[in-house]
Amino acid sequence: MRLSPHTTDAVQRAIDVVVSGAxxxxLSPVLSVVAGVVANRLGRPVLFRQQRPGLHGRPFTLVKFRTMLDVDEARGLISDGDRLTGLGRALRATSLDELPELWNVLRGDMSLVGPRPLLMHYLDLYTPEQARRHLVRPGITGLAQVSGRNALSWEDRLAIDVWYVDNRSLTLNAKICVRTVLTLLRREGITAPGESTMPQFTGTRQPGEKEQNGA
Structure with a gap:
């Protein structure tokens, strides 16, 4: 028997608390080692903190390990590609930079599985259908992450997020967790084609709408 979405969310929340706490x-030794390496190689602060939209678009402070150098125009450190270090790439490839988000899961800001929390200013750019991705808690991993990760187009990624919202179940979550491990081992979809990370989302054009700048 398939559980209702409400029951699925309640059971998943209990799983989130137990798993993230444990x-x-x-992983406290791993967290300590990574924090020490980041402090030594990139300096302080060790943690990157940023407001992201959570359940129903409500903002929360996401915490990750820092992977980039500070913006420094004099040294030419402006773009993500310039600021992303070898250590940062390694942390992102292995998702070790995401480990502090377990604290966000324990607090209830996030879930182990769900659409990734994106940027606050994207909220005004989503179509009503795309905005439905916020009907569940954002996750450390999600269906889009195991279906191509950053190699997906924005439209495909957001469509997968909405499909997950409508079809979420404990079984699907378990499958996503297993596929996450396989994706990390294969190091698939870490960056978008031709990008250091992922290009900015600028909105989805409606049928017949022309692109900006005459392109």
Whole structure:
């Protein structure tokens, strides 16, 4: 028997609390080592903090390990590609930079599985259909992450997020977790084609709408 979305969310929340709490304890040596390496190589602060939209678009402070140098125009450190270090690429490829988000899961800001929390200013750019991705808590991993990760186009990525919202189940979440491990081992979809990370989302054009700048 398939559980209702409400029951699925309640059970998943209980799983989130147990797993994130246990993981923070078990992985504390790893967290300490990564924090020490980041402090030594990139300096302080060790953690990157940024407001992201959570459940129903409500803002929360996401925490990750820092992977980029500070913006420094004098040194030419402006773009993500310039600021992203070898250490940062390694942390992103292995998703070790995401480990502090377990604290966000424990607090209830996030879930282990769900659409990734994007940027606050994207909220005004979504179509009503795309905005439905915020009907569930954002996740450390999600269906889009195991279906191509940053190699997906924005439209495909957001469509997958909405499909997940409508079809979420504990079984699907378990499959996503297994596929996440396989994706990390294969290091698939870490960056978008031709990009250091992922290009900015600028909105989805409606049928018949022309692109900006005469392109």
């Amino acid at each position: 993981a923070l304890v078990v």
